[in-house]
Amino acid sequence: MIALSPELIEAADRYLDDQHEYHAEIGERLFRTFQHDRKKSTQVRNLQQIVCSATCFADIEDFIKNQMGKDRDSAKPWRNVGDELLRHLRTLREKASQLDASPENQLALRLRLARGWVRAAVSEYLYCVARDQMRNAHGQ
Amino acid sequence: MANSVHIVSDTTFVERVAETLDPFVQANGCPVGRSQLSGLRQIAFNQPNRVKDFAHHQQQRAERKMLSTSRTAQERFQHEIEFWKLIADLCEGRQPRVGWSLLQEADASLPQKLKTESTGPEAKSAKEERKRWLAAWQRQHYPAFFQRFCAHYLYCLGKRGQ
Numbered sequence: 436m437i438a439l440s441p442e443l444i445e446a447a448d449r450y451l452d453d454q455h456e457y458h459a460e461i462g463e464r465l466f467r468t469f470q471h472d473r474k475k476s477t478q479v480r481n482l483q484q485i486v487c488s489a490t491c492f493a494d495i496e497d498f499i500k501n502q503m504g505k506d507r508d509s510a511k512p513w514r515n516v517g518d519e520l521l522r523h524l525r526t527l528r529e530k531a532s533q534l535d536a537s538p539e540n541q542l543a544l545r546l547r548l549a550r551g552w553v554r555a556a557v558s559e560y561l562y563c564v565a566r567d568q569m570r571n572a573h574g575q
Numbered sequence: 576m577a578n579s580v581h582i583v584s585d586t587t588f589v590e591r592v593a594e595t596l597d598p599f600v601q602a603n604g605c606p607v608g609r610s611q612l613s614g615l616r617q618i619a620f621n622q623p624n625r626v627k628d629f630a631h632h633q634q635q636r637a638e639r640k641m642l643s644t645s646r647t648a649q650e651r652f653q654h655e656i657e658f659w660k661l662i663a664d665l666c667e668g669r670q671p672r673v674g675w676s677l678l679q680e681a682d683a684s685l686p687q688k689l690k691t692e693s694t695g696p697e698a699k700s701a702k703e704e705r706k707r708w709l710a711a712w713q714r715q716h717y718p719a720f721f722q723r724f725c726a727h728y729l730y731c732l733g734k735r736g737q
Contacts, residue, residue: 437578491585491719497726504729506609514733538582545585 437539439547446534447544451551458552461523462559468516471564478502478509479560486553492545496524527552583680584719591675592723599661600731606654609729615662616725623717624710627666634659665724677720681712 439447451458465479485498499520502513531544607615611633618629634656641652668676689705692698 491581493585493589493723496589497722500726500730500733504609504726504731504733510733517730538586539578542582542585 437543439540439543443535443540443544444547447531447547448551450530450534451548451555454552455555457523458555459559461519461552462556463563464516464519465556465560466563466567468512469560471567476564478512479557483553483557486549489546489549492524492528492542492549495549496521499524523552524549579684580715580719583684583716584723587680588720588723592720592727595661595665595675596724596727596731599658600728600735603654603657605728605732605735606651607658607728609732612725612728616721619721620718623713626717626721627663630659630662630666634663665720677713677716681709681716684712685709 469476469479482495482498486495489495499513499517503510503517505513527548528545531541531548534544535541615626615629619626637652637655637659641649641656644652664673665676667678670679673679685705685708689701689708692701
């Protein structure tokens with residue numbers, strides 16, 4: 436994996452900061468879609484896992500497409516939220532190509548942006564889960 | 576070559592798959608089921624040099640089925656035949672009939688020293704080296720391309736509620 440220059444890292448992180456609110460909204464959307472049913476929340480963890488370990492940005496897009504294309508019940512929530520995620524990943528692709536012209540840097544930037552996005556989204560998702568569990572505990 | 580595979584697979588392949596599959600699905604629907612697609616992916620991963628033969632075999636199978644079926648079911652098989660023709664074209668289609676294929680991509684990526692046809696006594700070894708290079712390219716790029724292709728096809732299948 437190529438090492439990005441401090442300037443590129445800073446530019447990418449600044450963009451992630453600017454987008455934080457929207458990324459948190461995606462986390463809320465994931466919560467509304469998957470709730471915290473044990474089986475379904477595994478799906479969100481799987482997404483995070485893929486984003487963190489991917490060597491190609493398209494592996495993340497493929498994961499979402501594969502989940503949406505399954506013929507099981509697990510595909511339903513993905514079909515609700517998948518297009519929005521794919522659209523956002525396209526935006527991250529475009530942002531990476533605006534930040535640098537070299538294909539190697541662009542690949543590294545895409546992955547950095549995706550990891551920043553998923554970190555913010557999954558944090559918000561887990562926060563929603565915790566809030567919901569607390570509400571339920573108080574209600575009982 | 577390793578990093579270049581990642582770059583091509585992350586850009587060119589993503590674009591080519593969408594450019595090819597979206598109009599195909601619009602015209603033919605999704606004529607191939609998940610199990611056939613899984614077969615295609617397995618072949619591309621394990622025996623990338625056999626993908627074209629596999630597509631040809633599947634095409635012939637669909638042609639035989641089409642002959643022995645009712646007129647109403649024939650249309651489905653016609654779409655399936657088109658699908659396998661598309662796969663063969665994606666592997667080895669040539670200009671001007673086929674705008675882009677993996678073979679064309681490999682040719683375009685050939686190192687300069689392998690591009691020029693030598694005529695002397697070294698011609699045979701140069702040809703061998705070119706063949707080896709293309710086989711290595713195929714082993715690395717076919718799995719990546721068909722991973723993108725199958726994911727996008729499944730996505731289309733899911734969108735159509737199939």
